[in-house]
Each structure stands twice: as C-alpha cells, then as structure tokens.
Amino acid sequence: MEPIHNFFENYLKKESIFREKTVLLSSYDPDDVLYRKEQLQEVANILAPALRLEKPSNLFIYGKTGTGKTLSVRHVLRSMVEIAQKNQVPLKSIYINCKLKRVADTEYRLISQLIKEFGQEVPSTGLPTDEVYNIFYQLLDRQDQTVLLVLDEIDQLTKKIGDEVLYNLTRINSELHRSQICLVGISNSLIFSENLDPRVKSSLSEEELIFPPYNAIQIQDILRQRAQRAFKEGTIQAGVIEKCAAYAAREHGDVRRAIDLLRVAGELAERSGTTFITITHLDEAESKVESDKIINVATNQPKQFQSVLYPILLLSKQKKSLFTGEIYDLYKNLCKRSSTNVLTQRRVSDILAELDMLGIINAKIISKGRYGRTREISVSIDENIVIKLKEILEKSLQLN
DNA sequence: AGGTATTCACATGAAACTATTCTCTGAGTTAGG
C-alpha cells in the first residue's frame, strides 16, 4: 500500500515532459499541413464545385501509408464544410474507413454505416441488402444536398468483397433527383484500380492524385513542428529527431510511424524518470513498437491461427525453414493433444498465407522440383519476441 | 550431353456447407372490454 501510494504521490509531483500529447496521436489535425500544399490545392480545386451545388468529379487518391492522404482530405473537407455552413450551402461530408472490422468492411455494413451518418439506425443483420440500399436512397433524396463521400482504404474493401458496391455507389446519382453524391477514394495500393471493373474504374477515377512519400528532410520538419507543440522546451536531445526521421524514411517515408515512434520514446523517457528524450529512448521505442505490434496481432488471432503458429515458433530455432507439410503434421499432433478439432490442410494453407500477410512469418512459395511445390516458411521476427510470443501462446493454448 | 516428359506436394479457386446472430411475419394465446 505504502510504496504504491508514494509512487502516485511522486508521479503527480513530477513534471511531465509532454505539453500536449494529443498532437502526437493519429487523430490530430494540424492547422498547417507541411509539404502538401500542391496536393491540398488540387483536392480543393477538384471538390470546390460542390460549394456551388455542382457535382465535382469523383476523385481517387493513391499513396503509401503515412504520406498524408487521409490528413489532407479531412483537412480540405473540414474547411469546405465550414464555408458551406457559413454560406448556407447544403453540403455534407462523410468519411468512412473501410478497413474497420465490423464497421464498414462489407457491402451491407458500409451502407448501414452511411445510413447512420444520416442519423438513422439500421439493424446489424437480418435485412436484405436491397432493403438497406432503398433506405439509403430515400434518406439521401430527402433534401437537396451535395454529399462528399470519402472512402478510406478502399483497396481493402474491394479485396474482400469485390467492386459491386462501388459500382452501385457510382450509379447512385442517376437514381437521385434532389441530391448528388461525389466519391473520393483513398487507397494505399498503387496498383489498386488495375483489377477493377472497367466501368467502375473509369467513373471512380475521373480525377486522380498521387501522394509521393516524404523524404528524410521533410519528415524532420514535420516531426519538429509536432514536437514543438507536443513536448516542453528542451526535452529532446540533439539528434533524436534526425534519427527518428531516418527510421521512418527507411520505411518508405511513413510519417505516421515516425510520430508514433516519437510519442513512445517520450513515454519511455518519462517512465524512466528523466526529463529529456535521448537516442537510447528512441531505439528502445523502435523495438518496443515493433514487438508490441506483433504480440498484439498474434494474441488477437483465433485459436486455430495460434495453433498453427506455435509449432513454427517452436522449431524456428532448430531449422531455418519449414514446409507446409511438416507444419501441418505438427499442427495435427498439437490439436490431438489438446483435443481441438483439426482443420484441413487447405485451410491451414490459407492460415499460413495470412500469417505471412500479418508479417509474423515469411512464407515464400518455392518449388522443390521433383519434390513438389510448397511454402518455405521462416519466422520473420526478432528472437526475443519469439520467446515472449511462445510463452503467451502456451498460455492461451493451455499447453504445459 | 542435351532435350523433353513426368511427377511431386502442395498452391489456388470456386462452391457449398455450418453455425451464429438478427429481423420479420403470422399463427396462436392472453387479457380486457
């Protein structure tokens, strides 16, 4: 009781090195978006007609993660809505992230989410999809207005459920009398539109915009801008920002990652009791972010995934590479021992592919010639994390 | 030696099935007038 009490007492007395931590969260919208002037202006040009109740061209935005796509679009939309309100223009902007599980990752849920944006609820299941579309149409057409619909991570959506939804959405305008809708698609994948229905493709990307990655210098400036507001004066040692930017530049200029890193470094510094952030903190943050991410992902996987993953981790030390067949055998044994039901090899093959996607393992398809074709699997994470993960899996699978 | 045909051990695709969650509908039941 006493020590904890003291801890909190001290904690409160100690001065935080953060001034305004929210600046380092991904939801933060800076007043000034650095190095994106051109893109902002482009987006604004394209969407501006909406303010005069003309239908803007549909817009498609490409760019890798952390290149400011989402930020820029939201920034533009926010000021458009402000102007619209001031001038009594019936403009509505809707932002939807299609990747969010259980929110907007299927056709039905996407439309029901849209309905929610208009202030109505629709049951989460049980209704035919057409019904939901009808409700949406009626809702849309209830008043004269222009709707700007932003679909973020749209590539994830089509990967999962195809492009029929997009086709329907692009066609909506011909069904509406009083409103019009303008689509803004945001995609991380540069080759996204390649395997899209040509009709959808042409109408969706009437205008296209590419966000190039930031270079190291630009990342530094952005970090400084944020750090200045986020941290108190003189809490960052020389070289920290530079190194942080270098880390991110290595990962195709992902600023979000850089900002994350800086925040975690700050938290680590604070926890260790110092009043400034050193490069060591940054390095620690780098490995912590990485390991947290992986462990988090792995523990959130279903049991069957973990049962497949466990033998891989177990053997990763002895063998540099494993093949699907071997793993399937081990997995089968594991299931028998813990008397869970065994999945087919077909399924396990898919699971391995997904674990690869998640970045927990490396699974390359190779041909061993006469001896068949298979995945060559190795663990793609640091050994320390492997050990930690092994323990966690043992617990969650209730092995001894 | 050089060329080609086989063959292995899975990969990959498509469709169908299962189980769960949820709505809607209409028949049967109940309570009140």
Added chain:
DNA sequence: TAACTCAGAGAATAGTTTCATGTGAATACCTGT
C-alpha cells in the same frame, strides 16, 4: 378485439470443407552423338 408471445423463414457473415484444377523445376527417360 387488441396486445402479446413465440416459432419458423430468411438474411448476413465468418469460418470451414469439398472438389477441381494449376504449377515450377528437379529428376527420369529418351535420343542421337
């Protein structure tokens, strides 16, 4: 007769299984020198 209950039909969805087809290159098997 109006309100209520409850079972059954239908939907959406996630996770699988079943069946079918595809595939890259190390070997086996020829062929002609």
